[in-house]
Each structure stands twice: as C-alpha cells, then as structure tokens.
Amino acid sequence: MLRRARELAMRALFAHTQGGVGLEEAFRHALEEMGEEEDAYSDPLDEEGVAFARRLLQGYQARAEEVDRVLAGTVEGWDFAQMSKTDLTVLRLAVYEMLYEPTPFAPLIEVAVKIANRYGGEHSGAFVNGVLGRLYRRIQEGELAAAPKEG
Incomplete structure (x- = not known):
C-alpha cells in the first residue's frame, strides 16, 4: 500500500511541477487515474495510503527549499536542469x-528505486539508488540530521 501511496505522490508532484497544475488538482487527478488502474503487485490504495501520499506532498511542499538544497549537495555531477524530471520528482x-519521516531507510530506498524503474528511463533506478545511497551515507556520518526511524 505504501508503494502505491508513494507512486500517487510522485505522479501528483510531477503533474504539479511539470504541468503547471495546482497541487491539489494534480493530486485528485492522479488519485482518479490510479483508481482506474490495476496493479497485480500491490494492494489498492486505501484511506491510510491516500493520507500518507498527501502527507508526503504537503511535507515536501513545506520544505521544498531545504530538500532541494540537500539534494543538490548530494547529487554528484548533475544539476536539476540536466536530470530526468521523473528522477528528480x-x-x-x-x-x-x-529526512523528515520515520520510515526506515532500506525499504524507502527500495521503493524509490522501483518507482524510478517503472516511470523513468533505462538507468533511472540505478541513478536514484546511487543518489539515495550517498544521502544515506551523509546521514550516517552525521553530516545531515534525519527524523528517528521506526523499527
């Protein structure tokens, strides 16, 4: 369920940032589209999943400058204009x-890679994995603070 929720958040943020659609409108549209799709690999979105996706979007929106600053300092050899917009999202x-949610790192990174593979290009999963791996090391080395993790 959380993978689908993250996909919902990604699709809504992508539509918002790339299509110039308001965030709430993009969220409603992505939710409607995903409700019409079948996914044999995960459970359908429920209220908890929809709420989680909305929390991710609102959290990112509230901290976009900080997240983008951290991301820019973590990506090596790329700037945002050069990156695939799907990968960036x-x-x-x-x-x-x-940085801000209690989600354990390993499953979060695994799902981000799967989403990048599904929606991005041929090398998107490897790129996302590399960037998030560097971010994880920065957190582990104490360079960046992160919310305490569950489990």
Missing part, C-alpha cells in the same frame, strides 16, 4: 521522506 519525495 522521485528523488525529491524520497529525500523528504528520508
């Missing part, structure tokens, strides 16, 4: 979640 939400 996946990374923005994953960085927000790594």
Whole structure:
C-alpha cells in the first residue's frame, strides 16, 4: 500500500511541477487515474495510503527549499536542469521522506528505486539508488540530521 501511496505522490508532484497544475488538482487527478488502474503487485490504495501520499506532498511542499538544497549537495555531477524530471520528482519525495519521516531507510530506498524503474528511463533506478545511497551515507556520518526511524 505504501508503494502505491508513494507512486500517487510522485505522479501528483510531477503533474504539479511539470504541468503547471495546482497541487491539489494534480493530486485528485492522479488519485482518479490510479483508481482506474490495476496493479497485480500491490494492494489498492486505501484511506491510510491516500493520507500518507498527501502527507508526503504537503511535507515536501513545506520544505521544498531545504530538500532541494540537500539534494543538490548530494547529487554528484548533475544539476536539476540536466536530470530526468521523473528522477528528480522521485528523488525529491524520497529525500523528504528520508529526512523528515520515520520510515526506515532500506525499504524507502527500495521503493524509490522501483518507482524510478517503472516511470523513468533505462538507468533511472540505478541513478536514484546511487543518489539515495550517498544521502544515506551523509546521514550516517552525521553530516545531515534525519527524523528517528521506526523499527
């Protein structure tokens, strides 16, 4: 369920940032689209999943400058204009979640890579994995603070 919630958040943020659609309108549209799709690999979105997706979006929106600053300092050899917009969107939400949500790092990174593979290009999963791995090391080394993690 949380993978689908993260996909919902990613699709809404992508539509918002790339399509110039208001965030709430993009969220409603993405939710409607996902409700019409079948996904054999995960449970359908329930109220908890929809609320989680909304929390990720609102959290990123509230801390966008900080998340983007951390992301820019973590990505090596790329700037945002050079990056795939899908990869950038996946990374923005994953960085927000790594820094501010209680989600354990390993499953969060795994799901971000799966979403990048599904929606991005041929090398998106590897790129996202590398960036999030560097961010994880920065957190582990004490360079960045992150919310306490569950479990």
